[in-house]
Amino acid sequence: MSETVHLDRRHLLRGAAGGALGLAAAGAAGVALPSTAEAATAGLIPPTGRWPLWKQADRKGLVFGSSIATWQLDKTYRRLHAREAGLLFTEDDLLWYQLKPGPDEPLNFGPGDQIIDFAERNDQLVIAAHLAWDEGFGEGWSEDDLWGLGRDEAKKLLYGVIRREVKHFRGRADGWIVANEVTDPEEADRHGFRKNVPWYQTIGPSYIAKSFHIAKEHDPRALRIINEFGFETVNEWGDRPEPRRRAYLKAIDRLLDIGAPVQAVGIQGHLLADGFHRKFDERGYRAFLREIADRGLPILVTELDVLDEGLRKAPKVRDRKVADVYRHYLDVTLDERAVKAVIAFGLTDRYTWLDEDQPREDGAHRRPLAFDRQLRPKPAYRAISNAFRHAPVRKRLWKPKKGR
Numbered sequence: 001m002s003e004t005v006h007l008d009r010r011h012l013l014r015g016a017a018g019g020a021l022g023l024a025a026a027g028a029a030g031v032a033l034p035s036t037a038e039a040a041t042a043g044l045i046p047p048t049g050r051w052p053l054w055k056q057a058d059r060k061g062l063v064f065g066s067s068i069a070t071w072q073l074d075k076t077y078r079r080l081h082a083r084e085a086g087l088l089f090t091e092d093d094l095l096w097y098q099l100k101p102g103p104d105e106p107l108n109f110g111p112g113d114q115i116i117d118f119a120e121r122n123d124q125l126v127i128a129a130h131l132a133w134d135e136g137f138g139e140g141w142s143e144d145d146l147w148g149l150g151r152d153e154a155k156k157l158l159y160g161v162i163r164r165e166v167k168h169f170r171g172r173a174d175g176w177i178v179a180n181e182v183t184d185p186e187e188a189d190r191h192g193f194r195k196n197v198p199w200y201q202t203i204g205p206s207y208i209a210k211s212f213h214i215a216k217e218h219d220p221r222a223l224r225i226i227n228e229f230g231f232e233t234v235n236e237w238g239d240r241p242e243p244r245r246r247a248y249l250k251a252i253d254r255l256l257d258i259g260a261p262v263q264a265v266g267i268q269g270h271l272l273a274d275g276f277h278r279k280f281d282e283r284g285y286r287a288f289l290r291e292i293a294d295r296g297l298p299i300l301v302t303e304l305d306v307l308d309e310g311l312r313k314a315p316k317v318r319d320r321k322v323a324d325v326y327r328h329y330l331d332v333t334l335d336e337r338a339v340k341a342v343i344a345f346g347l348t349d350r351y352t353w354l355d356e357d358q359p360r361e362d363g364a365h366r367r368p369l370a371f372d373r374q375l376r377p378k379p380a381y382r383a384i385s386n387a388f389r390h391a392p393v394r395k396r397l398w399k400p401k402k403g404r
Contacts, residue, residue: 044076045076045079045080045083045375046374046375046376046377048377048381048385050385052083052084052086053084053085053370053381053384053385053388054084054085054086054087054400054402055086055400055402055403056385056388056389057086057342057388058086058396058400059388059393060334060388060391060392060393060394061340061393061394061395061396062334062339062340062341062342062388062391062394063086063087063125063340063341063342063343063396063397063398063400064084064085064086064087064341064342064343064344064384064388065085065086065087065088065089065124065125065127065341065342065343065344066081066084066085066087066088066089066343066344066345066346066347067088067089067090067091067303067343067344067345067346068081068085068088068089068091068115068118068346068347069090069091069092069093069111069115069351070093070111070114070115070118071092072091072346072350072351073118076375077347077348077350077351077375078118080347080348080371080375081122081347082118082122082124084347084370085124085344085347086124086125086400086401086402087124087125087126087127087174087341087343087398088115088116088118088119088122088124088125088126088127089126089127089129089302089303089343089345090112090115090116090126090127090128090129091129091345091346092111092136093111093112093114093115094111094112094128094129094130094165095129095130095133095136095137095138096136096137096138096141096161097136097137097138097139097140098111098112099111099112099161099165100161101138101140102140102141102145103140103141103145103157105140107161107164107165107168109165109168109169112128112165112168112169116128116169116172116173120172122402123400123401123402123403123404124401124402125174125175125398125400125401126172126173126174126175127173127174127175127176127177127223127225127300127302127343128169128173128175128176128177128222129176129177129180129227130177130178130179130180130227131162131165131166131176131177131178131179131180131211131214131215132158132162132178132179132180132182132199132207132208132211133179133180133181134181134194134197134198134199135181146198146202147198147201147202149198149202150202151202151203151204153202154198154199154202154203154207155203155207158199158203158207158211159210159211159214162211162214162215163214163218166214166215166218166219167218167219169219170218170219170222171219171221173219173222174222174223174398175222175223175224175225175264175300176215176219176222176223176224176225177225177226177227177266177302178211178212178215178224178225178226178262179208179211179212179226179227180226180227180228181194181227181228181229182194182197182208182226182228182251183228183244183247183248183250183251184196184244184247185239185243185244185246185247186243188247189205191205191250191251191254192246192247192248192249192250192251192254193205193208193251193254208255208260209255209258209259209260212224212255212260212261212262213260213261215261216261223263223264223397224261224262224263224264225262225263225264225265225266225300226251226252226255226262226264226265226266227265227266227267227268227302228244228248228266228267228268229267229268229270229303230244230268231244231245231248231267231285231288232269232271232272232276232280232285232329233271233272233275233276233279233280234279235270235272236272236307236309236358241281241284241285242281242284245284245288249288249291249292252265252292252295252297253295256295262297263297263298264297264298264299264300264340264397265292265297265298265299265300266299266300266301266302267299267300267301267302268302268303268304269301269302269303269304269305269329269333269342269345270303270304270305270307270345271304271305271306271307271325271326271329272306272307272309273306273307273308273309273310273311273318273321273322273325274309274310274311275310276325276328276329277324277325277328280328280329280332282332285332285333286332286335286336289333289336289338289339290336290338292338293336293337293338297338298338298339298340298397299336299338299339299340300339300340300341300343301333301339301341301342301343302341302343302345303343303344303345304342304343304344304345305344305345305346305352305354305368305369306322306325306326306368306380307354307358307366307368308321308322308360308366308367308368309358309360313360313362313364315364315367318367319367319378319379319380320379322367322368322378322379322380323378323379323380323382323383324383326380326383326384326387327383327386327387330342330383330384330387330391331387331390334387334388334390334391334392335391335392337392337394337395338394339394340394340396340397340398341397341398342384344369344370344384345369346369347369347370347371348369348370348371348372348373348375349365349366349367349368349369349371349372349373350372350373350375352366352368352369354366354368370384
């Protein structure tokens with residue numbers, strides 16, 4: 001058996017995070033980040049000429065938020081995030097490479113406390129992520145540390161960490177991503193639950209429902225969310241969206257049938273710009289959203305960004321095409337009134353996981369988000385803003401904390 005953990009999607013390794021932490025420390029110390037020297041020195045963020053996105057969304061009963069991590073809290077981006085986001089989605093600070101860096105390491109709540117402190121100071125709602133996931137462990141964990149556990153050992157480890165984490169942050173999170181990326185149409189059991197996960201192999205599929213029960217027991221007022229990706233177009237791993245939708249619905253139905261206290265459905269909005277308009281089946285996607293709504297579950301669009309692979313290097317061309325993907329996707333998605341939140345996977349191209357995990361071959365920085373590396377609003381910002389303006393009004397899932 002290999003000595004390293006295979007992290008096949010959005011791996012967040014401790015070494016990579018260490019480099020990012022060093023970058024953030026430089027910013028905190030007053031050292032200007034590359035290509036943002038002028039803004040960092042002035043401590044200013046460019047205006048948009050519009051109300052903050054959270055306020056625009058709230059007018060239609062929507063919540064707008066964004067992920068962020070402690071290592072990204074430089075002196076300017078923190079102000080942009082506080083201005084635009086009514087909800088904070090914890091990006092890495094509650095993943096195990098931070099929370100429990102190794103099998104023999106004690107739980108480290110410091111980064112989580114810091115990022116939630118930031119949200120509280122800025123009157124932001126909080127979604128804490130993730131309780132049960134098969135990634136995000138970092139270099140302190142070997143394959144055998146996870147896959148080699150006996151059933152009782154695995155239950156003690158996973159449930160013990162979840163229980164202590166939820167108890168520690170009780171009352172500070174408005175929602176928990178309880179189960180992340182636990183479904184699949186192929187490497188799955190008859191209920192749609194992924195089998196190629198250490199927790200499934202050591203405990204069995206019951207770990208998913210149990211995680212929801214623990215979250216309910218120790219933080220009953222926080223929304224309990226299942227979260228998954230790959231429903232819009234054929235993704236970069238070749239997965240077709242329709243089988244993934246069927247597997248997700250099957251898994252949700254199974255959890256509801258056995259009494260798991262699932263309260264909301266997260267849909268990761270990692271969109272692919274290349275060929276999106278041709279590949280995006282609007283009718284099928286609308287039907288998928290309606291099927292979730294018919295189960296009485298609110299929908300949260302999580303981790304929204306647009307991969308600019310296949311687009312020309314010229315920033316103006318890319319920005320225009322990326323914005324058009326946002327427009328198309330949100331115009332369809334927000335027609336469904338069960339969609340209650342839109343949560344970006346970051347606000348600025350200065351900090352995007354795509355630069356690290358899926359760099360462009362031409363060496364250009366990725367441009368997947370609403371604001372550029374200098375925190376200037378891009379066409380994607382206007383596309384999101386306009387989508388909120390045209391969206392139908394709906395009943396709120398949460399009242400904003402801002403403006404109270």
